[in-house]
Amino acid sequence: MGLQAYLILAATVFCIGLFGVVTRRNTIGILLGIELMLNAVNINLVAFSHFNATATGLVFTLFTICITVSEAAIGLALVILLFRVRRTVMADHLDLLKG
Amino acid sequence: MMTDRGSLALLSLLLPAISFLILAIVAPLRRLGRPAAYLSILFAAGALVTAVLAWLTLAFIPVSIEWAWLPSHGVSLATVGVLADEDSTLMLILVTLVAFLVQLYSLEYLNDEPPVALGRYYTYQSLFAFSMMGLVLAPNLLQLFICWELVGLCSYLLIGFWYQKPEAARAAVKAFWTTKAGDVGLLIGIVLLWRVTGTFDLRELRGLVTSGVLPVDGLSLITLCIYLGAAGKSAQFPLHTWLPDAMEGPTPVSALIHAATMVTAGVYLLHRTVFLFPPDVLMVVVWIGAFTALLAAVLACVQDDIKRVLAYSTVSQLGYMMAAIGAGFSAVGFFHLLTHGLFKALLFLGAGAVIHAVHSNDLSHMGGLVKKMPQTALVFVIGTLSLAGIPLFGGFLSKEEILGATLAGHQIGPFVLLMIVAFLTAFYMFRVVFLAFFAVRATHASPLHVGAGAAMGPTHSSPGHEHAHAPHDPSPVMMLPLWVLALLSLGVGIYSTVVGRVLQFGPGAEGAAEHVAPSWLTPAAVGVAIAGIGLAWLVYQRRSIDAGKLAAAFGPIRTAALHKFWIDDIYERVLALALLTLSRMVGWLDRYLVDGVLNVVSAWTVSGGNVLRTVQTGRAQDYVYGVAVGLLILILWMRWALT
Numbered sequence: 019m020g021l022q023a024y025l026i027l028a029a030t031v032f033c034i035g036l037f038g039v040v041t042r043r044n045t046i047g048i049l050l051g052i053e054l055m056l057n058a059v060n061i062n063l064v065a066f067s068h069f070n071a072t073a074t075g076l077v078f079t080l081f082t083i084c085i086t087v088s089e090a091a092i093g094l095a096l097v098i099l100l101f102r103v104r105r106t107v108m109a110d111h112l113d114l115l116k117g
Numbered sequence: 118m119m120t121d122r123g124s125l126a127l128l129s130l131l132l133p134a135i136s137f138l139i140l141a142i143v144a145p146l147r148r149l150g151r152p153a154a155y156l157s158i159l160f161a162a163g164a165l166v167t168a169v170l171a172w173l174t175l176a177f178i179p180v181s182i183e184w185a186w187l188p189s190h191g192v193s194l195a196t197v198g199v200l201a202d203e204d205s206t207l208m209l210i211l212v213t214l215v216a217f218l219v220q221l222y223s224l225e226y227l228n229d230e231p232p233v234a235l236g237r238y239y240t241y242q243s244l245f246a247f248s249m250m251g252l253v254l255a256p257n258l259l260q261l262f263i264c265w266e267l268v269g270l271c272s273y274l275l276i277g278f279w280y281q282k283p284e285a286a287r288a289a290v291k292a293f294w295t296t297k298a299g300d301v302g303l304l305i306g307i308v309l310l311w312r313v314t315g316t317f318d319l320r321e322l323r324g325l326v327t328s329g330v331l332p333v334d335g336l337s338l339i340t341l342c343i344y345l346g347a348a349g350k351s352a353q354f355p356l357h358t359w360l361p362d363a364m365e366g367p368t369p370v371s372a373l374i375h376a377a378t379m380v381t382a383g384v385y386l387l388h389r390t391v392f393l394f395p396p397d398v399l400m401v402v403v404w405i406g407a408f409t410a411l412l413a414a415v416l417a418c419v420q421d422d423i424k425r426v427l428a429y430s431t432v433s434q435l436g437y438m439m440a441a442i443g444a445g446f447s448a449v450g451f452f453h454l455l456t457h458g459l460f461k462a463l464l465f466l467g468a469g470a471v472i473h474a475v476h477s478n479d480l481s482h483m484g485g486l487v488k489k490m491p492q493t494a495l496v497f498v499i500g501t502l503s504l505a506g507i508p509l510f511g512g513f514l515s516k517e518e519i520l521g522a523t524l525a526g527h528q529i530g531p532f533v534l535l536m537i538v539a540f541l542t543a544f545y546m547f548r549v550v551f552l553a554f555f556a557v558r559a560t561h562a563s564p565l566h567v568g569a570g571a572a573m574g575p576t577h578s579s580p581g582h583e584h585a586h587a588p589h590d591p592s593p594v595m596m597l598p599l600w601v602l603a604l605l606s607l608g609v610g611i612y613s614t615v616v617g618r619v620l621q622f623g624p625g626a627e628g629a630a631e632h633v634a635p636s637w638l639t640p641a642a643v644g645v646a647i648a649g650i651g652l653a654w655l656v657y658q659r660r661s662i663d664a665g666k667l668a669a670a671f672g673p674i675r676t677a678a679l680h681k682f683w684i685d686d687i688y689e690r691v692l693a694l695a696l697l698t699l700s701r702m703v704g705w706l707d708r709y710l711v712d713g714v715l716n717v718v719s720a721w722t723v724s725g726g727n728v729l730r731t732v733q734t735g736r737a738q739d740y741v742y743g744v745a746v747g748l749l750i751l752i753l754w755m756r757w758a759l760t
Contacts, residue, residue, distance in 0.1 A: 040742045048738070109738050117733030 024065035032058035045100065045107040049093045056086045123180035125171035126201040126254055129164045129209060133216075133246035136160035140240040147240055150232025151224075157239040158220045161246060165213040172206040179203075179320070181256050195317050200256035204451060208253045208385060211458045212378050214605075216246040218598035219373040222466055225594040226369055226473055238278060238367075245271035249378050253385065257317035258307045261386065265303065265350070268379045269296050275374060276366040288362040295359035299349015303386075306342030310393075313339065319389060326392050340398045343390060351383025351435045354409040358685050360432055361416075364424040368469030371424060376431050376465050377458035384438040384454050391447040403443025403523065407531035407538075410436030412682065414541035418548070419678045422478045423468045426549050430504065431461055433538060440535060441519040444526030453515035456609055460503035460511045463602035467497035470595055471553060474588035483553040489588045492596060494554040496603040501550050503606045505543040505646045511606035514613035517642045524635065536645055543649025551657040 031054055038051030060079045067075025101107050136157050140147045147153050183198030199205075220242055227235055248267035255261035270293075277289030311317055313333055314325055326332075347353075352360040363375045374380070387394075387402070394402070410433045417429035434457050441450035470493045475483055487494040503511035516539065523532040590596065656662045668675050680686070 036741075036745055040738050040745065042738075110736055112737065113735030115733065116735030117730035 021065060021069045024061060028058045028061040028065070030058075031055075031061065043108050043110055045097050045109055045112075046094075048109060049090065049097070052093070053086065053090065056082065056089075121180060122171050122174045122201045122206065123182040123199060125167050125174060126180075126199045126206060126209065127182055129167035129171060129213065130199055130247065130250045130254055132160045132164040132167065133157075133243045133250065137240060137243035137247055140236065140243060147236035148233050150230075150235035153236040154220070154224055154239045157243045158217070158224070160243065161213065161217040161220050164246065164250070165210070165217045168206065168209045168213045171201060172210055181320075183256055195257055195259045197260050198256050199254040200319065201254065204388065205253050207455060208451075209250060211455055212246070212249050212253060215373055215377040215458060215462045215602075216242070216249070218601060219369045219462070219466070222372075222469070222595050222598045223367070223369040225592055226469055227367060234278075238275075241271055241274045241278075242373075245275070245374065245379075249382070252382055255319075257319060258310070258390075259317045261389075262300075262304060262307055265346070265382065265386075266300065268374075268382060269293065269300065269350075272296075272363070272374050272379055275370040276363050278367055278370065279365070282365065285365040288359075288365040292359040292363045295356055296349045299346045299356055302342045302344075302349070303346020306339050306344075306346065309335070309339045309342065322390070323392055332393070332395055336393065337395050337398055340390075340394045341401070343393075344387065344398060344402060347383030347386045347439075348405070349383070350386075351380050351439065352409075352432045353383070353405055353436065353439060354412055355684065357409060357413065357432050358681070358688065361425050361428040361681075364422070364428050368424065368465060368472060371428070372462045372465030372469065375428065376461040380431060380435060381438070381454045381458060384435060384442065384450055387439070387442045388447045388451045388454075391442055399443045399445060401443070403440050403526070403528050403531050406436045406439030406441075406443055407523075407528075407534040408436070409433070410440065410538045411534045411541075412436075414538045414545065415674065415678050416681060417545040418541060419675055421480050423471065423480055423483070423549060423553065424465075424478055426480075426545060427461070427464055427468055430464075430542065430546065433542065434461065434504070437516065437519050437535060437538070440528075440531050441522045444523045444528050444531070446518075446522035446526065449515070449518045449522045453512070453519055456503070456511045456515045456606070456613075459602055459609065460500045460606045463496060463500040463599060463606060464504065466595075466599055466602065467493055467500060470591045470599065471497075471588075473591060473595070480549065480552045485555070485557050486588060487554040490554075490590045492590045493599070496599045497554065498550060499603045499606060501546045503610060504546055505650060506539060506642060507646060508610075508614050508643060509607075510610040511613075513610055513643075517639060520642055521638055524638070536641070539642060540645040540649045543646040544653050547650045547653035548657055551653055556657055556660075 035051045035054030035056075035058060038054060039048050040051075042048050042051060060082055063075040063079045063082070065075075067073065067079075097107055100112070104112065106112075136159075139156065140153050146156070179200060179202035181198060181200040183196040183200075185193035186197045187194040220239065223238065223242070227238060230238070245268060248264045248271055252261055252264035252268060255264060273289045273293040276292055277286050279285045280289070307317065310322075313335065314322060314330070316322060316325075349356045360375060360380065364371055366375075391399075413429040413432035413436060417426050417433065420426045420429060434453070438450040438453050438457070441447070441453065471483060471486065471490070472478055474490060474493075475486075477483075499510065503513070506512050506516040520532060520535055520539070523535060652662075656664050656667055677683070
């Protein structure tokens with residue numbers, strides 16, 4: 019399989035993630051979408067690293083996974099706090115910025 | 118040591134300026150009152166002495182000391198300084214003399230004023246003296262205009278000296294605005310003249326006339342604008358209405374500003390610039406001058422207020438001077454300006470002495486004063502005879518020369534008007550003399566009298582007096598200026614009657630063009646004057662003609678004159694109408710056009726904001742959606758549009 023197949027897979031996963039972020043009503047679902055998008059990027063990095071025969075992409079992927087983990091931790095903490103304050107985690111009810 | 122004419126004139130100009138600055142800056146001195154007065158009088162006396170010295174220092178060419186002002190491209194656009202020639206130094210003597218005498222006289226006249234007011238009065242007096250001298254000595258029209266406005270300001274301040282009186286405050290504002298209406302014309306005229314010629318300098322302008330550069334097209338309009346300024350200042354019809362009201366100020370102020378000096382500034386301006394005037398504008402000047410003279414003389418005949426008679430008389434005599442200038446003999450008009458300055462100041466100060474003694478302006482409160490105030494009566498009669506134009510008295514030759522000048526200028530219409538005025542002048546002045554000094558008062562109880570001025574009563578004179586003592590001649594401080602002016606009027610009169618022309622006008626002056634008056638002129642002019650005196654004697658002294666019947670004979674004219682020919686009313690109506698119409702128009706524009714545009718714009722903004730705010734849903738997912746779509750559009754745009 020060539021590079022193109024990996025890139026199509028990554029783009030597909032990214033679009034699924036974006037779709038989840040835009041459409042999910044549940045905040046935890048949005049966080050899941052974000053995880054998907056980040057992992058689509060990881061697939062890209064690994065694929066390029068493999069086909070270019072350099073280690074840079076691999077190192078960068080490890081780095082991204084660390085960031086993603088902390089992001090997920092902070093994101094879940096935020097969701098719990100949000101639930102305590104607003105008694106809801108439904109994204110379409112969180113519209114205090116409405117103009 | 119400064120001995121030349123220019124330096125002396127400059128010194129004379131600076132003395133009142135120094136006095137003003139000291140009084141203006143050193144407030145404690147000003148508030149002391151009398152010391153401030155002494156300082157101002159001292160400097161005025163110094164100015165008088167240096168002015169006389171400047172005149173005596175004979176110089177056949179005009180001397181000027183000038184400093185560059187408003188520099189532009191290496192040359193100065195305008196200068197400031199003094200231009201000392203025959204005319205300006207002569208006028209300077211008149212200004213300083215009357216200013217000095219008036220300041221001396223005021224010391225006694227305003228005796229009852231509080232010290233603060235007295236100090237204020239003398240500060241204004243010093244400023245006025247400086248401004249008027251700066252006007253007289255101005256080497257260019259720009260400096261002249263600045264001083265012109267300054268004297269207007271002093272006039273305003275001094276008319277409103279008793280500013281607690283509503284009439285005085287009103288009169289001050291009226292005087293200021295009416296003259297200002299003319300001043301706008303003067304400013305426009307000066308600027309237009311500069312655009313045509315490129316200079317403000319009087320001597321350069323004269324040079325342009327001799328070298329034939331002037332006259333140019335449009336000069337008529339320019340000179341008409343300059344004449345408008347002169348007409349406002351010199352109270353020519355239709356801008357004459359402010360001068361009688363200006364009598365609300367203290368009488369010495371009327372003598373100085375509204376008789377001898379400031380109101381003659383218009384005549385002086387025309388005398389200085391008459392070489393610019395084309396014949397058609399001079400025609401306007403002579404007719405308006407003669408008409409003003411007649412109008413004011415008629416008005417003077419029906420006044421009961423002694424100061425108002427004198428005020429209308431001043432307007433009338435200014436008309437005389439203007440007529441002489443318009444007829445082409447400006448030197449004659451200037452000559453009358455000088456003699457008139459002497460005897461009119463004398464008359465005003467004499468009237469002031471009477472007012473000071475009687476505590477009323479009303480002629481019906483006077484009568485038989487010759488026994489109580491013999492000296493005042495004597496000098497007042499000298500002034501009156503001068504004004505009437507009787508030989509051996511001050512105004513004789515100058516008045517007759519004006520009549521001769523209108524004849525020589527082939528202005529038959531104005532000549533006839535001025536002859537009538539000569540008769541009326543003698544009549545109304547001797548009416549005052551007989552009513553105030555000689556005739557016995559009809560009734561002693563003044564409240565029974567219902568006259569134009571009776572209602573005002575004693576408030577017209579300096580307030581604070583009581584009817585404690587009988588009228589008597591004033592103290593020497595007040596008598597001295599009267600006698601000086603009376604003797605000068607007499608001296609000039611006798612000299613001019615015997616020798617003929619008194620003043621040697623400089624070479625090149627218009628007056629050098631001698632005119633030959635017909636031999637019947639002198640007897641005719643003196644004849645009408647004596648006829649006027651005779652009529653006044655018959656009516657008001659002998660009472661062989663009933664004053665009421667005489668008045669009835671002139672029914673409509675008298676009614677009209679009592680209403681000042683409704684000129685004030687017309688102004689009030691027209692101005693009120695114009696102002697209200699304008700205000701309504703401006704109000705409509707503001708309410709519906711300016712406010713309308715603003716309201717529409719703000720309404721659009723509000724509704725536009727209301728539409729746009731719905732974009733901001735506040736939901737994070739919508740923003741993400743927006744970002745995603747935006748990114749997609751950007752990528753597509755980069756893909757197809759940029760490659």
